[in-house]
Amino acid sequence: MDRKSGRLSWDGLRGRVQDAGAPPEAVDRLVELEGRRKFFGQVGRGGATLAMLGFFGAGTEAAMRGLFGRGLIPVAWAQEVTDDQARQALQETGKEGITVHNERPLNAEFGAHELADEITPINRHFIRNNGLIPQRAFQQDLQGWALEIDGEVNQPLKLTMEQIRNMPARTIQASLECGGNGRSLFDPPVRGNQWRQGAIGCSEWTGVSLGDVLREAGLRDSAVYTGHYGEDPPLAGDEVPISRGVPIDKAMEEHTLLAYQMNGEDLPAVHGFPLRIVVPGWVGSCSQKWLTRIWVRDQEHDGPKMLGYSYRMPAYPVAPGEDVPEEDMEVAKDWPIKSMITGPAEGSEHAAGAVTVTGHAWAGEHEVERVEVSIDFGNTWTEAELRDPANKYAWQQFEAEVELPGRGYYEIWARAFDDEGNGQPFRQPWNPRGYMGNVVHRVPVRVTA
């Protein structure tokens, strides 16, 4: 392994995979890819992903088995993405080095150390899709497109993009995070994309406040919830696209946007062109992409992925692996307090002495009160400097200096607290689908002799 970059050579990668007891076909595939890969040059960030897992040592075995078992595709494979639409989406947004979990639907994330920007660039923002990307989005085609507002409103609306763009615009930084971010840390494991820490981004979104539009339509007293509809085609004929919503108070909150720009550019296809909802601080599935309709409901929305175990959490704390009756599940809403270390990188090597720790913290509907950093498994803590958020719902940057005392293995931990005294847990409380993971982030590093 190239210690400085945290990358594995192909030889190292193959050896590690073999040592980890990967099935022969996985090793064969790696060898085959290795041959092809030589044409592309150096090993990319996918190697780093493996190295990061590997850095936990012999525990790697489980990680490796999981890796291959679950079909996680490191970026060494990324240029091997075979689905046309997935490849097109990755190329259009320049997401070089992303780790692809699935191609259909396309789900992909970056490593925590690749997300150090205060404003997440488009080419570093994670991708979470439930269906396919509409052709309209790739073609930037507004022909026939409109946004309908109907249901419990006095005046149903049908708005063109021109009309929306003529309304008062608002630009905010907003943390959007997949409900399953951190799922790979659940024990026992749960089904679904095995996100590590990277299914989070805080980009700058420009659009109109959903509240302004709903006021224009005139909410009836019976309005209690929104239902969001997009035009993303389902993956198969028998599947319907995701359709989630939010309570009307959250919909009316000034930071809930109908966004048409991301970081000052029209939305890329994969991020929802021409229009998406941005519901900051809440589980990412609320932030529907490729939006065409908002149905104002007189009850909690019951669209696809609102019911059963989808994006729902137990109403009470459950034991790891426990069967939870469906009637005890509740819709997931805002994220609990959370932080992420973006530097140093997992698996990086350092000299003994001072090391700067950087990262972000965010707290759903709350404010981040403080962030603390530990290098001794939680025995002692250093309070980090914490920057103010750009606006409510933007993540906040922290920085701390720690002293790595000498040779050996250390884990840098960050722990954030919100304004109600809630801290990140030291063990991940479990739920059936692995949502809202906010266990203390642990970054293993090494001090060389």
Added chain:
Amino acid sequence: MDRKSGRLSWDGLRGRVQDAGAPPEAVDRLVELEGRRKFFGQVGRGGATLAMLGFFGAGTEAAMRGLFGRGLIPVAWAQEVTDDQARQALQETGKEGITVHNERPLNAEFGAHELADEITPINRHFIRNNGLIPQRAFQQDLQGWALEIDGEVNQPLKLTMEQIRNMPARTIQASLECGGNGRSLFDPPVRGNQWRQGAIGCSEWTGVSLGDVLREAGLRDSAVYTGHYGEDPPLAGDEVPISRGVPIDKAMEEHTLLAYQMNGEDLPAVHGFPLRIVVPGWVGSCSQKWLTRIWVRDQEHDGPKMLGYSYRMPAYPVAPGEDVPEEDMEVAKDWPIKSMITGPAEGSEHAAGAVTVTGHAWAGEHEVERVEVSIDFGNTWTEAELRDPANKYAWQQFEAEVELPGRGYYEIWARAFDDEGNGQPFRQPWNPRGYMGNVVHRVPVRVTA
């Protein structure tokens, strides 16, 4: 499962084992035992042991596989102990319900909830042997027995038990703990007895201060270490008995005893009759049983189990699973800060509301400063009442009241701090043989609706 007792029925046990994917031969064995067991009546505490593991839910699978893979014998099997000597030792000390890890050598422990006594009764003290128990011990036979003190002393001694008993006696409570206690919590797993929390006891030991004896022999300036020899027969002809020692300062410390009584009775066979060393606060292997010789050394003792990876720790923090060169290993000495919850029991059920948490805390060469208890994965902590120790090296009792807010799964955590501010770690730092485990003790409980 009988929720109140935390015990599994045989049907439940078999079902769980099958669900956990145990190998067919394990299930067959269980069915066979079940048939025989019916003659003995109700399922014993072994069921509780399984239930405790099972309480972590689907994570059970790994636990179960480990359980069967490693040959841990729950007490449902205990009456199946086939080794004559092991059975005799268990019967003589009345250790009903103990969980037997191995029979030859005999290694066995109780559950944490079975260790609530301030002074651990003989019938609840763990057993850790490296070899066999001398026949002399079973026969309480002092014929031909003597303790020799030789090496770097001015006057080598050969003491009869009568002579030792005529020296000034001293009685102390002393925490003795196997170096591998908590090994089962190491990740990745390490070889060796998969102790849970029970390889610890704090009984009352009576004997003479080793320092008094060494002063009588007259230490030379060259004396730096002790080497302890017992008369326990090795397991096989090519194995030599364990022979460990301590630095001379620790040997001279007034609490380091040559003990001939345990809780006011002559030492039971399995605990070292007629004489053992008690080195309180230090890794248990220092406390040699069936003692016949102390060789005062002019260097660190190099007897069996003093070298290589035996009872040795890396000189610097290592990554989980890391290969550590032998020259970087150092002899294990005193235990780090630690606590254990003895009530409520793992897997117990409660009504919402106040629950009393009890346990012990100890700190090797240090003093326990405080103990805190959490029921929310370390978010908030309640300071426990902490009793003074009976004497230095005795464990200290703590008690706290927590409020279980409502239905669901909770984990009660206890965390002790020593007088230098060292707290128990939230993750277990790893070492190659899984010694000195002191991760925060987690006790899962359930509040019923």
